[in-house]
Amino acid sequence: MRHYASSQVVEIRGKLFMIDCGEGTQMQLRRSKIRFTKIQAVFISHLHGDHCFGLIGMISTFGMLGRVATLHVYAPAELGEILQNQINFFCQGLEFKVEFHSVDTTKKAVVYEDRSLIVETIPLQHRVPTCGYLFREKEGSRHIDREMMNCYNIPISQINNIKEGADWTDQDGKIIPNEKLTKPADKARSYAYCSDTKYIPNLYKSLENVDMLYHESTYAKDNESRANLYYHSTAEQAAHVAKAAGVGKLLLGHFSARYEDESCLLDEAKSIFANSFLTNEGMVFDV
Template sequence: MEPFKVHILGCGSALPTLRHFPSAQVVEVRGKLFLMDCGEGTQIQLRRSRLRFTKISAVFISHLHGDHCFGLIGLLSTFGLLGRTAKLTVYSPAALATVMQQQMDTFCRDLEYEVDFIPVDTMVQQVVYEDRSLTVETIPLEHRVKCCGYLFREKPTLPHIRRDVADFYGIPVSQFDNIKAGADWTTAEGEVVANSRLTTPADAPRAYAYCSDTRYIPTLHERLKGVTTLYHESTYGEDNHLRAEKYFHSTAREAAMVARQAGVCQLLLGHYSSRYEDEQVLLREAQEIFPNSLLTDENKVFDV
């Protein structure tokens, strides 16, 4: 299967600590790289990850809180210093474009590439990006400011050719696309070889949902059907449940409830409050509800 990975660059929350960077991660899909949020230190973490700056084709910003976008202006400047010429598309709530344009006019006046800001409607779920193999949809979330997550879905692929059978019947490679599309094969002797003997089923499409800052939404799972891997913020444990409600955040237990209700394969926890020196307490609370819960950490890579 083609690579579909999540590279964690930062999984802390607003208050800086020595243990975690603010929110940022790279979604790698079939050789393409997409940056999810861009907190302070994202560039340093990109260097440590050994991911190529030049391969980032788009940036997705969930909301306009500093721990999710303070690193963006520095990244744009570095792209310029590296000689980038390819357009960079930034998907975000509409207000970011005005803020960033002011900064770019001051700090990035000589960029030799275009930065295209695409406003997203955080109130609706809709496709905002599409290419031959992938779609990206917004996921409406509920936070103190306009906020949305993003859902990456692979498009269905064609079946696989059974090379042993194809070689046995001497089928030329030039006919493989037709067979993948459903055609049978007729031998020189007139024998019809059914398509079902020539192919194996296509890989099931995978999907990754990035649910940034949000309070617990009882109906969120309805938007996540078919998701393979879910990242859901888990800022607090149950010991700070009232604080989570006050600041429109979620507990690890609530994140696990969403994962269980949505029927995902695995849950990634993140956006940890600086109050926790050991996130194991968050992991235990999540695993009581959804056993396949995992802690994110800087420089970890997860297969979707």
């Protein structure tokens, strides 16, 4: 096999979140020089080994490295008891908590939220209960216009208030509206991860206008019958989802080992959705 099992890391505003944790994940983390301690949560799409066999090994390594921060794990309910038994057997004496959150793969629901991010599930169709995850960044504060701040002699102590939307009243009692003192916030970004799934014609409704979509593309079109049999998708089908959803960029992955050269999959996708890309170990994509 040419590729490692599935795992991705999403970075947003300095925080790291992992999606799936196949065997060999921690080796790839080391190669990528990703700090283990910065991973706040792991989101597991389904309970096939190539998406979760690396989790207990990574948790064990976290323990040996002296992690103290809670690790949150979001996954189908069946993993909860299995993971706890593994921790009890292999990881006695952990100095950090592993908090398990059961995910209903049949419903679209928010499973994680903080000040800057919302993560919700995307129901998928595979041979076992499976869901994808949609990461939506919350809109940030407006940017300070330094020239206008200086123009109205606004003290530095007021910067945070103005970033949060406050107006300014000058010495003459004139109100300077916030829009004149600030520039628009950066556009909120979004990323959708659709792991193992058969082609779902209406999936695009859950993905409309996301900036970047990862959609499995295990087979080329000539193996569509095999894709249907094993509840996987072709590159062409992934491209149809991307096009219907109006996404900004499509990432292809989870390739069958039968392909020594995946360019045929890329060509197939590009014929439908031009802004398509192959994924490979260690690659970094900006959203």
